[in-house]
Amino acid sequence: MGCNSYGGYGKGNSDFVLIVVLFxxxxxxxAHYFK
Structure with a gap:
């Protein structure tokens, strides 16, 4: 990954946060579908 279009803002954390949010x-x- 590492595709940062924020001008270096949150260089390593942006991808990590995105993965966590998706997870x-x-x-x-x-949880909704597999009750």
Whole structure:
């Protein structure tokens, strides 16, 4: 990854935060569909 278009803002953390947010969304959606 590492595709930063923020001018170096949050250089290493932007991808990590994005992955965490997507992971949490997957858990939430999974909890709804796989009750």
């Amino acid at each position: 949490i969304l997957l858990i939430i959606v999974g």
